[in-house]
Amino acid sequence: xxxxxxxxxxxxxxxxxxxxxxxxxxxxxxxxxxxxxxxxxxxxxxxxxxxxxxxxxxxxxxxxxxxxxxxxxxxxxxxxxxxxxxxxxxxxxxxxxxxxxxxxxxxxxxxxxxxxxxxxxxxxxxxxxxxxxxxxxxxxxxxxxxxxxxxxxxxxxxxxxxxxxxxxxxxxxxxxxxxxxxxxxxxxxxxxxxxxxxxxxxxxxxxxxxxxxxxxxxxxxxxxxxxxxxxxxxxxxxxxxxxxxxxxxxxxxxxxxxxxxxxxxxxxxxxxxxxxxxxxxxxxxxxxxxxxxxxxxxxxxxxxxxx
Amino acid sequence: xxxxxxxxxxxxxxxxxxxxxxxxxxxxxxxxxxxxxxxxxxxxxxxxxxxxxxxxxxxxxxxxxxxxxxxxxxxxxxxxxxxxxxxxxxxxxxxxxxxxxxxxxxxxxxxxxxxxxxxxxxxxxxxxxxxxxxxxxxxxxxxxxxxxxxxxxxxxxxxxxxxxxxxxxxxxxxxxxxxxxxxxxxxxxxxxxxxxxxxxxxxxxxxxxxxxxxxxxxxxxxxxxxxxxxxxxxxxxxxxxxxxxxxxxxxxxxxxxxxxxxxxxxxxxxxxxxxxxxxxxxxxxxxxxxxxxxxxxxxxxxxxxxx
Numbered sequence: 001x002x003x004x005x006x007x008x009x010x011x012x013x014x015x016x017x018x019x020x021x022x023x024x025x026x027x028x029x030x031x032x033x034x035x036x037x038x039x040x041x042x043x044x045x046x047x048x049x050x051x052x053x054x055x056x057x058x059x060x061x062x063x064x065x066x067x068x069x070x071x072x073x074x075x076x077x078x079x080x081x082x083x084x085x086x087x088x089x090x091x092x093x094x095x096x097x098x099x100x101x102x103x104x105x106x107x108x109x110x111x112x113x114x115x116x117x118x119x120x121x122x123x124x125x126x127x128x129x130x131x132x133x134x135x136x137x138x139x140x141x142x143x144x145x146x147x148x149x150x151x152x153x154x155x156x157x158x159x160x161x162x163x164x165x166x167x168x169x170x171x172x173x174x175x176x177x178x179x180x181x182x183x184x185x186x187x188x189x190x191x192x193x194x195x196x197x198x199x200x201x202x203x204x205x206x207x208x209x210x211x212x213x214x215x216x217x218x219x220x221x222x223x224x225x226x227x228x229x230x231x232x233x234x235x236x237x238x239x240x241x242x243x244x245x246x247x248x249x250x251x252x253x254x255x256x257x258x259x260x261x262x263x264x265x266x267x268x269x270x271x272x273x274x275x276x277x278x279x280x281x282x283x284x285x286x287x288x289x290x291x292x293x294x295x296x297x298x299x300x301x302x303x304x305x306x307x
Numbered sequence: 308x309x310x311x312x313x314x315x316x317x318x319x320x321x322x323x324x325x326x327x328x329x330x331x332x333x334x335x336x337x338x339x340x341x342x343x344x345x346x347x348x349x350x351x352x353x354x355x356x357x358x359x360x361x362x363x364x365x366x367x368x369x370x371x372x373x374x375x376x377x378x379x380x381x382x383x384x385x386x387x388x389x390x391x392x393x394x395x396x397x398x399x400x401x402x403x404x405x406x407x408x409x410x411x412x413x414x415x416x417x418x419x420x421x422x423x424x425x426x427x428x429x430x431x432x433x434x435x436x437x438x439x440x441x442x443x444x445x446x447x448x449x450x451x452x453x454x455x456x457x458x459x460x461x462x463x464x465x466x467x468x469x470x471x472x473x474x475x476x477x478x479x480x481x482x483x484x485x486x487x488x489x490x491x492x493x494x495x496x497x498x499x500x501x502x503x504x505x506x507x508x509x510x511x512x513x514x515x516x517x518x519x520x521x522x523x524x525x526x527x528x529x530x531x532x533x534x535x536x537x538x539x540x541x542x543x544x545x546x547x548x549x550x551x552x553x554x555x556x557x558x559x560x561x562x563x564x565x566x567x568x569x570x571x572x573x574x575x576x577x578x579x580x581x582x583x584x585x586x587x588x589x590x591x592x593x594x595x596x597x598x599x600x601x602x603x604x605x606x607x608x609x610x611x612x613x614x
Binding site for chain 2: 094188189190191192195209212213215222223224225226229230231232233260263264267299301302303304305306307
């Protein structure tokens with residue numbers, strides 16, 4: 001496999017949802033969300049994402065259309081009787097904390113991911129934030145993948161640790177935010193936590209630190225990219241999923257886990273996440289031109305250029 | 308003036324103190340501290356610091372000796388009857404917060420900085436964290452300086468804002484941590500705060516973010532250097548002063564405010580601060596060899612090298 005720019009397939013399995021969000025900047029009701037939505041749209045700027053997820057009858061053609069507009073393969077999206085997963089939350093002043101006001105799993109409660117035959121040859125797989133038992137089911141159906149990455153959240157660390165550890169043993173890359181990394185390992189520094197997570201199985205761990213940037217730890221490798229500095233934030237929902245989507249989209253475009261490709265991936269994840277938080281739902285990442293992407297990317301690179 | 312490596316004089320005016328500190332890693336009693344101590348020892352690895360400060364009779368020759376050991380000019384340290392400034396504090400779990408248990412100003416209460424004639428030609432001046440009215444007095448005595456930098460703290464922002472703004476109008480570089488920058492400006496993002504601070508007078512503002520690194524904002528320039536990742540921390544006291552000392556020591560060695568020199572300065576401040584927090588008092592920065600400095604510095608540069 002060479003590292004040239006071939007658009008390899010990136011399979012993304014995660015949630016498809018409607019989010020109702022209140023932030024200090026405003027509110028959005030029943031807006032498109034879910035880990036797979038943010039991740040696949042972000043990835044679509046670099047790769048050809050294939051999405052697997054479940055929606056209810058209220059997830060309309062115009063919603064599916066948003067994926068199609070980005071060249072995302074939607075054959076793996078199953079529409080079933082009932083309502084789509086709905087999350088309602090409120091962010092506090094300065095976005096320091098958020099409360100979940102309602103989580104209605106709806107059709108997501110019985111989600112049993114089936115990977116379509118046409119998707120099984122995908123060389124990159126992203127297990128976005130869902131129940132680790134479902135992530136394991138996906139792993140069993142994607143044994144040909146060259147690179148498998150996962151995301152998770154505090155809820156699974158608290159309630160499904162054993163399954164989560166099984167997933168960790170089988171993936172190449174894990175994404176976590178710093179609180180989750182500390183919670184999972186019981187360590188109090190990101191360095192200590194990262195070392196412990198690497199010992200649990202993954203080759204690489206990416207620690208997302210929100211406005212403070214992102215760290216990547218691997219064998220004899222530590223990379224850091226700061227977040228884009230923003231004068232305003234509208235809605236942080238999905239920023240982590242967007243980061244992972246941008247990261248993996250870029251990585252699958254590059255085709256290997258070389259140091260330089262991982263650094264590119266960190267940059268792309270960071271840039272995509274910066275656009276995501278500037279609008280509600282997926283609006284911030286829905287129609288970005290190359291000029292916008294490149295300008296933010298060079299600003300970021302310039303900030304850490306020492307000479 | 309060329310930018311070659313001439314050891315220009317760096318005048319540092321600040322507090323000389325004894326600190327009694329409890330942290331999750333242990334405790335130190337009546338250990339050497341104060342903004343001028345940390346800053347001058349850190350700067351001494353790059354420059355020839357000249358110190359102005361006041362101590363009491365309990366500040367012994369062995370304490371002064373620590374400065375002399377680092378080639379620091381101590382003719383500006385005045386020893387007067389009474390006791391040295393004493394600060395006592397306690398850091399909480401994971402160093403997230405600290406309480407001040409006691410502040411005994413002692414001889415520092417009547418400190419009236421007089422810059423010795425031999426110091427007045429210093430081309431770089433650092434007004435370390437002291438009462439802004441005293442910083443103004445120093446400014447009046449150092450009108451030949453090419454580059455003046457200042458530090459401050461929340462206490463002065465709350466109690467001496469008018470004087471502080473006068474100092475800000477007269478300096479080239481200001482150091483603040485992120486909380487102070489937000490407090491001073493009423494903004495809630497570092498980017499917004501930095502822009503407002505630049506509008507108050509300084510050419511450059513350096514925002515110290517502790518374990519999250521440091522940002523430098525200037526005219527058409529934003530630089531960022533992450534903090535060194537540490538698996539253990541012993542005592543964060545003086546880390547900010549150490550950062551400023553390393554930064555200004557390196558900058559005075561380089562001799563100009565070129566982009567590349569500012570980036571070098573950020574790196575040096577970051578490296579020195581990382582050693583500082585690994586021990587109590589000034590112990591972490593007292594006997595560092597070139598090998599240790601260079602190894603940590605290249606690790607840091609490697610972390611943000613993209614290609």
